[in-house]
Amino acid sequence: MKDLRLWGLKKSPWVYHVAAASCNNCDIEILELLTPRYDVERFGVVLVGSPRHADALLVTGVINRKSLPRVLEVYEQTPKPCLVIAIGTCACNNHIFRNSYNAVGPYDKHIPVHAYIPGCPPKPEAMILGIVKALSKL
Amino acid sequence: MSDETKVRRIVPIGPYHPLQEEPEFFKLVVEGETVVDLEINLGYNHRGHEFISPELTYDQVPFLVERICGICSNSHPLAAVLAIEDCAGIKPPPRANFIRTIIHELERIHSHLLWVGLAGHFIGYNTVWMWAWRYREHILQVFEMITGNRNHYAANKPGGVRWDIKPEHVPEIRAALDLVEKKTMMLTKAVLDDPVIRARLEGVGILTKEQAIAWSVVGPTARASGVDIDVRRDDPHCAYDQVPWNVIVLSEGDVFAKAKVRLLEIFESIKIIRGCLDKLPDGPIDMRIDEIPSGEGIGRTEAPRGEVFHYIRSDGTNRPIRHKIRAPSYMNIASNVVAVRGGSIADAALTLAAVDPCYCCTERMAAFEDGMLKYTGKDLLRLSWEKTEKIRERLK
Numbered sequence: 001m002k003d004l005r006l007w008g009l010k011k012s013p014w015v016y017h018v019a020a021a022s023c024n025n026c027d028i029e030i031l032e033l034l035t036p037r038y039d040v041e042r043f044g045v046v047l048v049g050s051p052r053h054a055d056a057l058l059v060t061g062v063i064n065r066k067s068l069p070r071v072l073e074v075y076e077q078t079p080k081p082c083l084v085i086a087i088g089t090c091a092c093n094n095h096i097f098r099n100s101y102n103a104v105g106p107y108d109k110h111i112p113v114h115a116y117i118p119g120c121p122p123k124p125e126a127m128i129l130g131i132v133k134a135l136s137k138l
Numbered sequence: 139m140s141d142e143t144k145v146r147r148i149v150p151i152g153p154y155h156p157l158q159e160e161p162e163f164f165k166l167v168v169e170g171e172t173v174v175d176l177e178i179n180l181g182y183n184h185r186g187h188e189f190i191s192p193e194l195t196y197d198q199v200p201f202l203v204e205r206i207c208g209i210c211s212n213s214h215p216l217a218a219v220l221a222i223e224d225c226a227g228i229k230p231p232p233r234a235n236f237i238r239t240i241i242h243e244l245e246r247i248h249s250h251l252l253w254v255g256l257a258g259h260f261i262g263y264n265t266v267w268m269w270a271w272r273y274r275e276h277i278l279q280v281f282e283m284i285t286g287n288r289n290h291y292a293a294n295k296p297g298g299v300r301w302d303i304k305p306e307h308v309p310e311i312r313a314a315l316d317l318v319e320k321k322t323m324m325l326t327k328a329v330l331d332d333p334v335i336r337a338r339l340e341g342v343g344i345l346t347k348e349q350a351i352a353w354s355v356v357g358p359t360a361r362a363s364g365v366d367i368d369v370r371r372d373d374p375h376c377a378y379d380q381v382p383w384n385v386i387v388l389s390e391g392d393v394f395a396k397a398k399v400r401l402l403e404i405f406e407s408i409k410i411i412r413g414c415l416d417k418l419p420d421g422p423i424d425m426r427i428d429e430i431p432s433g434e435g436i437g438r439t440e441a442p443r444g445e446v447f448h449y450i451r452s453d454g455t456n457r458p459i460r461h462k463i464r465a466p467s468y469m470n471i472a473s474n475v476v477a478v479r480g481g482s483i484a485d486a487a488l489t490l491a492a493v494d495p496c497y498c499c500t501e502r503m504a505a506f507e508d509g510m511l512k513y514t515g516k517d518l519l520r521l522s523w524e525k526t527e528k529i530r531e532r533l534k
Contacts, residue, residue: 019160021183024498025208025289027159028252035271051154067161067182070153096202099193100186120290121208 022061298424357444
């Protein structure tokens with residue numbers, strides 16, 4: 001049964017995008033993935049509107065105190081097993097905001113993270129590579 | 139049934155919603171199909187820039203404020219370095235001014251194209267989205283060529299710019315501009331002549347001139363409502379007073395006018411960049427600053443969304459002791475309360491997006507208890523009144 005689930009996850013990962021106190025840049029670059037130049041839909045990667053449909057969460061930004069409960073809730077609602085891919089240096093290690101009173105991240109403190117894609121923002125090519133690597137490790 | 143429509147219901151939007159890039163929370167109060175009120179709840183993006191800034195040196199501050207917003211990531215550092223230069227009383231060399239102008243206008247083109255694409259997505263025209271974002275890619279490529287990064291260009295520093303535009307870049311910038319101009323012309327005609335788009339956008343989310351002034355909106359939102367303001371012309375900085383260009387002002391105030399202002403501004407930006415490339419002077423791109431004297435300085439610049447204002451106070455050390463930021467969306471988002479009122483709920487998403495809101499610019503404070511917002515606007519007002527009462531008691 002577990003193998004079947006993993007098989008289903010590998011072929012066409014549906015992703016949900018979680019932005020928690022990000023600067024909008026990684027988020028725009030994620031949308032950039034869907035537009036004609038990069039067009040990840042040809043690999044079956046589709047951005048979905050609800051975490052309940054998602055196989056992978058693309059998380060961005062430092063988590064702040066107000067968004068933390070919501071991020072945890074989104075993670076709870078995602079069917080397991082799911083991939084969590086931290087996009088951008090903020091999501092990986094809090095970046096320039098490590099001294100901020102309101103940053104409670106990074107993500108791996110709160111939820112398991114499967115792939116880290118550093119960069120401010122990472123290039124869309126790097127994001128595609130990160131997602132492919134995370135999938136191939138399953 | 140008539141009673142049924144009178145019942146007030148609340149439609150929550152967010153914080154995580156497929157419509158929105160950023161987390162923010164709206165409560166739409168509706169009677170039947172009509173929106174009667176709007177409550178805006180922000181704070182999901184607050185990161186405390188104004189707190190971190192005094193811990194950094196003047197050279198590091200532009201890197202921090204660049205990360206306020208990923209779309210207007212040149213406006214904030216530009217306003218910050220203008221404030222620092224105002225404080226130090228220096229003027230950057232002319233070539234630096236021209237390069238700043240070019241990068242600022244390239245950013246405006248990509249930001250407006252991004253908005254046009256998202257607006258198309260909101261009304262169900264995904265073709266417009268894909269088109270606009272595809273042409274935006276050419277601008278991002280120019281950025282990558284000049285500065286080495288697609289976004290967050292790190293172009294500004296106190297006293298000049300970090301990156302020079304090399305002679306071999308100029309023809310490539312011109313080629314990208316020609317392409318984008320041609321494609322944007324096509325997109326503009328397609329969008330402005332489409333009867334369905336006109337029907338969806340005209341007369342929707344109207345912000346009259348009086349309302350625009352009363353709610354202090356700035357940028358394209360104000361210019362679409364007939365308020366003739368533009369910091370680039372009113373308070374000339376960089377090279378804006380040395381090249382010919384026009385301020386686009388329309389009077390309708392609806393979403394269609396806002397879209398039109400942004401599309402027409404793209405052509406003005408292209409005109410400015412061409413003018414700057416023609417006149418690009420030779421010389422150094424930065425200058426040495428030995429010390430920032432104690433004092434204060436302000437920097438204003440026109441971001442794609444409106445006026446960005448930075449205030450820096452220095453005590454003579456290498457760090458600011460106070461850094462105040464006012465982002466344009468702060469006023470523009472508040473005006474949604476009047477723009478969305480009386481409209482249909484189907485138009486609400488579009489009206490909320492029409493000011494090109496940037497929540498990560500706007501977040502300035504958040505108060506919490508167990509992860510929930512502790513104070514609403516009314517509570518803050520009450521706290522403020524109570525404080526006044528206390529002071530009155532003390533001074534009696």
